[in-house]
Amino acid sequence: MANVYVEEIARYSGQTVTLRGWLYQKRSSGKLQFLQVRDGTGTIQCVVERSLVGEEFFALADRLTQESAIMVTGTVQEDKRSPLGFELHVTDLQLVHEALDYPISPKEHGTGFLMERRHLWLRSSRQHAILRVRHQLIRAIRDFFDSAGFTLLDAPIFTPAACEGTTTLFQTDYFGQPAFLTQSGQLYLEAGAFAFGKVYCFGPTFRAEKSKTRRHLTEFWMVEPEVAYLDLAGDMDLAEDFLESIVQNVIEHRGAELKFLERDLTLLERVRKPFPRISYQEALDLLQAKGKEISWGQDFGGDEETLISENFDRPVLIHRYPAQCKAFYMKNDPADPRLALCLDVLAPEGYGEVIGGGQREDDLETLEKKIADHGLPREAFEWYLDLRKYGSVPHAGFGLGLERTVAWICGLPHVRETIPFPRLLDRLKP
RNA sequence: UCCCCGGUAGCUCAGUCGGUAGAGCGGGUGGCUGUUAACCACUUGGUCGCUGGUUCGAGUCCGGCCCGGGGAGCCA
Numbered sequence: 001m002a003n004v005y006v007e008e009i010a011r012y013s014g015q016t017v018t019l020r021g022w023l024y025q026k027r028s029s030g031k032l033q034f035l036q037v038r039d040g041t042g043t044i045q046c047v048v049e050r051s052l053v054g055e056e057f058f059a060l061a062d063r064l065t066q067e068s069a070i071m072v073t074g075t076v077q078e079d080k081r082s083p084l085g086f087e088l089h090v091t092d093l094q095l096v097h098e099a100l101d102y103p104i105s106p107k108e109h110g111t112g113f114l115m116e117r118r119h120l121w122l123r124s125s126r127q128h129a130i131l132r133v134r135h136q137l138i139r140a141i142r143d144f145f146d147s148a149g150f151t152l153l154d155a156p157i158f159t160p161a162a163c164e165g166t167t168t169l170f171q172t173d174y175f176g177q178p179a180f181l182t183q184s185g186q187l188y189l190e191a192g193a194f195a196f197g198k199v200y201c202f203g204p205t206f207r208a209e210k211s212k213t214r215r216h217l218t219e220f221w222m223v224e225p226e227v228a229y230l231d232l233a234g235d236m237d238l239a240e241d242f243l244e245s246i247v248q249n250v251i252e253h254r255g256a257e258l259k260f261l262e263r264d265l266t267l268l269e270r271v272r273k274p275f276p277r278i279s280y281q282e283a284l285d286l287l288q289a290k291g292k293e294i295s296w297g298q299d300f301g302g303d304e305e306t307l308i309s310e311n312f313d314r315p316v317l318i319h320r321y322p323a324q325c326k327a328f329y330m331k332n333d334p335a336d337p338r339l340a341l342c343l344d345v346l347a348p349e350g351y352g353e354v355i356g357g358g359q360r361e362d363d364l365e366t367l368e369k370k371i372a373d374h375g376l377p378r379e380a381f382e383w384y385l386d387l388r389k390y391g392s393v394p395h396a397g398f399g400l401g402l403e404r405t406v407a408w409i410c411g412l413p414h415v416r417e418t419i420p421f422p423r424l425l426d427r428l429k430p
Numbered sequence: 431u432c433c434c435c436g437g438u439a440g441c442u443c444a445g446u447c448g449g450u451a452g453a454g455c456g457g458g459u460g461g462c463u464g465u466u467a468a469c470c471a472c473u474u475g476g477u478c479g480c481u482g483g484u485u486c487g488a489g490u491c492c493g494g495c496c497c498g499g500g501g502a503g504c505c506a
Contacts, residue, residue, distance in 0.1 A: 030462040081464070106467055107455050108442050112498055209504055210431075222506065353506060401506030
């Protein structure tokens, strides 16, 4: 008997096959029982008829509890009543393991309760859909850079010092020395860009900020490309191509999951270049026209980001923020040194900043001064300064936050469901 | 760190003016040959977050603490 998966069931129409999975839900109607069986690739309704399987198997099916592991053998039949299009008419049933008192019932639960049981919550169809979108997005990101000639260059996770100095880092004891968990692969990627031309890294990032909002995790995944001989204009082109490509890729390959999540796909289909590009000054004018009290030099918070993105039907690129808002490694605009050659991309619908990046400072003396001005320990940055001594060229890149992007694509109100095991300010378990 | 909201059955919640602790779901038992969060009947189920106070009497009012959720700052 062939062992098959639910996602390939259509190929076995009319044949007798065996599914190996778990009981998701059960309904009975006298002499009939309907078992919803999931196997990780999908869920199918298995029909147990007393006259077909006999008393023994029918009684077994009647006793089955939610999430018990079972092997079901039966005939695949096309059925218009099934959302999948097929049902399995059971001829044989085996209990592999009986699950007693599964804590997550098919009815409503709060996110706190479910998060405590995240290891089990992953089995539910909604989480399944979200995490399959996440997987596809990761594939799309890798495909984009791999097919554009980028080399994957992993940045270290243990680092000797802060990349940006402004945010709080997780400190660990590294054989008696302090070491920090990375908050960005950026500086290492600059070394990579001068070695390989076009590089990207894709890994976990850690921020010990005490942020309690729907947009923050303490551990999240970030993809960061970095390219030699690229200026801000080129960086904006890259960000635009990249974002269009990955969003359209996910729509194409995970449309069913997005529909299950009741995502309005027309909003995502509009993510086509060109994206609007406005300067910080223009964004500021826009905010002030809307009555927001904000003055030049202030960074935008969540409210401001939402107000700006409301004006556009697709992601909006904001460039040239005041240098004081940005990290030390950003290059200043030669046309107006008060400004940094940086870019942020705000997702529509109030999802906020999904990309941040810009052109890097490539002049040795200027960079030395910036490190000093930010009060950073020079010793930790000697290797970084070396990059400006030996063949320094203009270069640029950006970082995209994976979980915020998944939340936006799926239309979720909170990032915590976009990662299998979220790490939040007050949550380290499971 | 600050501000706001919450904690009552396994889960989601209601509980009026301070006066005997409630519903739906889940679990259990029975019924039903096409159910889609199935339905119907019966049934099970409580340290009202903890602690101190006010009161004849506190889930309800007051103080302190603990835990959870949302937001601010900061950021992706």
